[in-house]
Amino acid sequence: MDSVRLQGRRRLRAGALAAVAIASLFMGVVSPAAPAQAADITDGLALWYKLDATSGTVAADASGNGRNGTVNGTATWSGAGEGLTFDGSSTYVKVPDNIMSGMNSITVSMDVQIDAAQATPYFLYGFGNTAGGAGNGYLFTTGDSFRTAITSGSWSSEQNTRLSTALQRSVWKHVTYTQTGTTGVLYEDGREVARNTSVTVTPGSIGSGTTTANYIGKSLFSADKLFKGKMRDFRVYNRALASGEVLELSGNTAGVAKVTHPALKIDAMVDDANSKITLPLTEGTDLTTLAPQFTLAQGATISPASGAPRDFSEPVTYDVTGSDGKKRTWTVAALVMRSPVLPGLTADPNIVRFGDTFYMYPTTDGFEGWSGTQFKAYSSKDLVHWTDHGVILDLGPDVSWADTRAWAPTMAEKNGKYYFYYSADTNIGVAVSDSPTGPFKDPLGKPLIARGAFSGQMIDPAVFTDDDGQSYLYWGNGWAYAVPLNDDMVSFDASKVTDMTPSGYREGAFVIKRKGVYYFMWSENDTRDENYRVAYATGSSPTGPWTKRGVILEKDLALGIKGPGHHSVVQVPGTDDWYIAYHRFAIPGGDGTHRETTIDRLEFDSAGLIKKVVPTLSSIDPVSVGATLPTHTTRSLQSVNFPGRYAAVHSDSLGYLDPVTSSSTAAVKQNATFTIVPGLADSTCYSFRDSSGRYLRHMDFRVRFDASDGTALFNNDATYCARPGSATGSVSLESYNYPGRYLRHYYYELRIDPYQDNATFRADSSFTAASPWA
Known part of the structure; x- marks a missing residue:
């Protein structure tokens, strides 16, 4: 949200708003218009x-x-x-x-x-x-x-x-x-x-x-x-x-005033400066047989004829001739408009994934002075079709210390609890629930970060959890702050707050990690300004230092897209596919308090830098993440223990058999990665794919060890996933290559904790289901 929220609305004629010399909707610089003659329209x-x-x-x-x-x-x-x-x-x-x-x-x-x-x-x-x-x-x-x-x-x-x-x-x-x-x-x-x-x-x-x-x-x-x-x-x-x-x-005698068609979701976008028209159509529209109607200047003609069916699978050109003989060629493109992705007016969307479900937590928009009081939750299996779960927190009855200006929430999970951070009357609060869709309760009875605690406004929280399980809270308007959260997720050590404000920063901080690189993103300019936009920096830790890289999302006036910003990012598990959720001015007629939420792709180049996001009206195609996926899907294969879930690590008889010398050699703990994917008939087990994307199903699982492939069966929690025909509970590793050697007749256990970033891997030549650490 924005710092001017603290100010009352003032009459624009007598206010102090500076003139902004920027082009209006769909326009570039045009030559002087010629006055119409007296006989034209009297x-x-x-x-x-x-x-x-x-x-x-x-x-x-x-x-x-x-x-x-x-x-x-x-x-x-x-x-x-x-x-x-x-x-x-x-x-x-x-x-x-x-x-x-x-x-x-x-x-x-x-x-x-x-x-x-x-x-x-x-x-x-x-x-x-x-x-x-x-x-x-x-x-x-x-x-x-x-x-x-x-x-x-x-x-x-x-x-x-x-x-x-x-x-x-x-x-x-x-x-x-x-x-x-x-x-x-x-x-x-x-x-x-x-x-x-x-x-x-x-x-x-x-x-x-x-x-x-x-x-x-x-x-x-x-x-x-x-x-x-x-x-x-x-x-x-x-x-x-x-x-x-x-x-x-x-005087624009060869221009097009508007284009109509029954399937238009919003008014056609007429880009007069570039002689282009975009037809945003409702889902299910057949683009191969459209018959748009064109409104022209008096006395003008168009070819092909207005209302004639055409195939708009590709753009179609039309020639307009004015009553004065002026000619102009227009390019008309049709697209299916799947945005906004959430109904009504929403802003500041926080998108997150828990298991196989995506969730969205936005600001409820459309109120004068951003004076809304309620937060809602939405869920989706495919990022396209969203279910409204209703109000999950209402400042009036649910929060004792604030009752207005409910803005810019974010959600995090730890140890089976869901933590909802939000802005309320320019304070930051936190609420807790056993479910990502609430109901949520205030555990503190006061702000987590009170107004005035630091410079700037205490708004726009965001949470990032690193691979080691440490969560960080980010916030601020005018200044950008970060702090490690304590294990309880509702407190922190104020002495550890870091001011990491980059040049151009306004609000809406958000952090992700990809391939060891941290990406810090934020919004620039005023949320009421069509030039509101998203920039980013990269760093080597969750709190920097940061190297600013530039702007990755900004307006596209040819499509009527203004003020795109205050975003969040989510990754589809098991892939390097990333998506950015953000708000823009509602189309048509939106402004800084009438905004809507949409989603587009976010991509990286070969150097790991973020490519410029292409804002669209069509949004994205549905994605699939399967069922019952853990929150974090990339795991480090280590001999580790999760207190309260798994027994302690045992090191006896760990090793492999050298097929040349027939000698047993102590195994070394291996660091490797794998990706959990859906598809098993047995829901108690996961399947894996290797780095080449190959899938193994029906209780055969592939784990990539170092530079070579090894295939092993594993058990999920206390239930063994056995090869068909073998004894239940028997997990056998059979003659697969491991750094130039073969492993034979050894029993392996691989356990996945869906709430952590590590897995347990063990080998024992005498392993049985009755083993002390089974």
């Missing part, structure tokens, strides 16, 4: 300022309605093409009173070029009334963040149609807002970029039709800044223009 015009004069203080109304405006301050006229320049300190246009009187629907449209030095907050235009230097019922559009708002009263009751990003500066952009019924739509360069279907205030109802503070280039709040930049072709209609009309008005 039906319903209530006011039309071409702003193409060369001098004077009058904004002439070309609609024929006589609503001339008055230009105040320094007016720099550029004639046709460049419009009126506003200096940011004195220039604005006063529009006649009552401009919206009687309007139940409206369209406001203009070409605008925002100066790079524009101060914030500001309005492009504002129609309404003021009282005491503040707006009191109004309609306005601003480029920072790009939005249109309407209210019958103060800023606190605004109904917004908005993007989360700023309108690009220093280039001409065409901006249109339409409203009819309960729907407001915001357009950029002729394409819809935001929609609000819950608008209840009509333009004509503001001030009961009386509005005396109607301005272009000036806010209705006296503390706000004046507009700095250029404007031309400013229009107001008493109706909501259709999307094709808006596209024509923008």
Whole structure:
């Protein structure tokens, strides 16, 4: 989550948010839009300022309605093409009173070029009334963040149609807002970029039709800044223009306004800058026979025809010809959209595997100021289909010391207990259960890490357990901390806390280990920023030192993917397949409090560095981990003991038989690795595969010893898995190669503890089921 959570929500017009000169959704830099001609779309015009004069203080109304405006301050006229320049300190246009009187629907449209030095907050235009230097019922559009708002009263009751990003500066952009019924739509360069279907205030109802503070280039709040930049072709209609009309008005005559199809999961992604369209479709859609419908500018044509069936197994190209003869080729691709993977609004997902099941623990999202109180659990056998287990911890009734701001949990297991670490009111708590799906109880009655205990915010816990069984807790916003947890998992030695904050760190620490290398990952920037992203470093221990490697996950505006971050990573047992769960802005219309969870692949290169993650809408295919797998699947083959589960190690008669000399030689404890895989009919036993991926089933098991292969039977816990036809409890190693020698007629035992990282391996020439250590 984010440090600004401690701050109250403030009016963006009067707040201190800096303008961000970044491209809006699906856009790159475009050439100046050409103003539409007067004959193009005149039906319903209530006011039309071409702003193409060369001098004077009058904004002439070309609609024929006589609503001339008055230009105040320094007016720099550029004639046709460049419009009126506003200096940011004195220039604005006063529009006649009552401009919206009687309007139940409206369209406001203009070409605008925002100066790079524009101060914030500001309005492009504002129609309404003021009282005491503040707006009191109004309609306005601003480029920072790009939005249109309407209210019958103060800023606190605004109904917004908005993007989360700023309108690009220093280039001409065409901006249109339409409203009819309960729907407001915001357009950029002729394409819809935001929609609000819950608008209840009509333009004509503001001030009961009386509005005396109607301005272009000036806010209705006296503390706000004046507009700095250029404007031309400013229009107001008493109706909501259709999307094709808006596209024509923008000058993008060969553009595509939108694409529709009954199987679309969300609106089609129109990447105008690159002439590409993506069709995100629901699961089960047949891509070989799709007939999408295209909305074009007035008078434009398309080939192949709109609505004609096509095979979209591969991208299809379409040619659009505008009414003015402009031509453009579009590439249209279809995909099955399997994200988000969790229902509704969720964020900060922690993904973990226990046995043969994956679990996900997210923040419940969608609350103003991140004020949620409940945590839920989800489970899956394949990372694709998830079961909702409901609320597992509720701050109100379940936690005595906090009742709001439930964020960013993580889960760990030890000795059959499950430990749930979470953020609550900017403290970190811990809860315990006998099940990964709860119910969970607070064992401390207080935070594990209290607010103010260290610099930064005490939020975003994560747990990593190393091969030796030691668990580490990570946390922090602004600062990144790590500490070894005590064996009880609910306490630690504060003197062992390590500050390991890397450059660019914001929050969301997470650690994994692969092939002896530790990977420390985190999120950068603000969770409300579309540039929220994931970076990482590598190190030789769970607490560093760390070498920063770079960014591995970031936005893809062509697919509408914004703010991907606060992630976690899981490995599929028995493989080198890794997956990353993360949140992004909800699609469409999401922001920093309306996010959704998805999963994509995470891969490593030959040097062990993490490849750049490709964020997708299609997510991943189902994976399989079989049944009843231990939590940790890579084991070190050693003569070791697990107190409370297995008897002590015996060293008598350990050895092998030299087939050349027929002499018995003492065996050396071998360090090797193996991987547990599913597939046995006998559920009390495991089967193995060797390093080449070969499987042995039906109670034959292969264990790779050092550089050579050896095959042995083994027993799991107290039940022997015997070769068919042999005596129950007899475990025989028969004539298999071991570093150049053969082992004959020796009995071996291999026991797997599913909660530890080691296995017991023993050999005894006189072993029987009645052996003292059996």
